[in-house]
Amino acid sequence: MRTRKRTVDRALLRDAAAIAAAMIAVGASFGAITIAYGLPTWVPFAMSTVVFAGGAQFLAVGLIAAGNPVAAVIAGLLLNARHLPFGLAVSTTIGDRWRDRLLGSHLMTDEVVAFTLREPDPARRRRTYWLIGVTLFTSWNAGTALGVLLGGATGDPAAFGLDAAFPAGLIALILPSLRDRPTRAAALAGAAVAVLATPVLPAGLPVLCALLGLAVLFIPRLRAASTPAADDRAAAGDRTAAGDRVSGMPAAGDQVSAVSAAGDRAAAVPAVGDRAAAVPAVGDSVSAGPAAAGPAPSAAAGPDRCPSEASC
C-alpha cells in the first residue's frame, strides 16, 4: 500500500513539474511583456503575487498600458468570475479551517481545480490541491521574475507552442471526469456555447455562458419519462436519476461528436457506457449503476480508472 502511494505521488510530482515548467515560461512572457509596455518593474511582481491569475493579468496590463485602468479591473474581474463556481466545487477539498480557506482560496486557478477534480479520493484530492497550488504560485512568480530580468530575450510563448500546451493539459486533466456521461454532455454542450459566443461577447463571459451547457441535464428527463426504464427508476428517486438520462438524448450525443471526436471516443474505454447510448432505454438502466454510486462524477468514474494509468 505504501509503495503504491509513493509511486502515485511521484507521478503527481512529475505532472506538477510539467505544468510548473510551462508556467515559468508563460510567467516569463508576462514579466517581459509588462516591462515592454513601459510599466514600472514592480508592476509584474505585484500582479503575479496579488492577482495571481494568468489570463486576467495579461488582459489587465494591456488595458493599463492603453491608459484604461477601469476597463482593466472590470475585464479582469469578469474573466475571473469563474472562480466563484470553482470555489463551490473545491470548498470541501480545501477544508474547514480558516487558515486553509484564506490561503487556499488565493491558490485557486484553472489548473489547480482541474488537477483536483481528477482525483477520486478525498485525501489525495486535498494533497493535490495544495501541492499543485503552491507549485503553480511559486513557478508563476519565478517565471515573472525571470521575464523581468531577461526582458525581450524570453521570446514569444507561441513560438514554443505554449498556447497549445495549456488547453491540451486541461483536456488531459478533465478527461477522467468526462468519462461520466452526464458530465460529458454538459461539458461539450457548454464548450460549444462558449466557442460560439466568443466572437460576440467580451472576454470572460463566453466561458461563464458555458454553464448553460448544464441545461442538457434537464432535457432527457422529459424524454425518459416515456420509457419503461424511467418508470422503474422513479421509485429510486426521480431527481437523482435525472442526470443519467442524458444518455437517452440524441441531441447531446450529436453535440459530442460534433465538438470533439476525441472526447466521444474517450467514453468507449469503459465500453459499457458508450455502447449503451445507442439504445436509450438500455442506456438508462446501464448507466444508472456507476453514476448513482457516488455524488461526484470524478468519484463515479473512479472504479473504471485503471491503476496503471500513467497519469494517475
Next chain:
Amino acid sequence: MLIATIIVLGVGTYTLRLSGVLLRDRLVLSEPVQRLLPMAATTLLAALAMTAALMDGAAFAGAARPAGVAVGALLAWRRAPFVLVVVAAAATAALLRLAGVP
C-alpha cells in the same frame, strides 16, 4: 493609480475565489445539486480549454494551435502521461509554425 488598479483587481479576484469557498457552507444543497458542482467546474474547464484551443481573441486561432491541442487530446485519450500530452501539444504547434502554418 497604478497600485490602486492592481489592488482592486487583486482584492476582487480574491473575493470571487473566497466567496465560492465560504458560500458552500451557507448553502444547504440537495444531493443532485451537490452532484452538479463538480460538473459545473468541469464544464467551465472544458469551455476554457476549447475556447483557448480554437479562438484567439474574437477570431479563429489559425491551424497550428488547434492541431497541437488535438494531438495532445488524442494522446490524453490514449492515456499517455500528462507530461507527454503537454510536450507533444506544444511541439506540434511549434513545428507547424516553424513550417509556416499560422
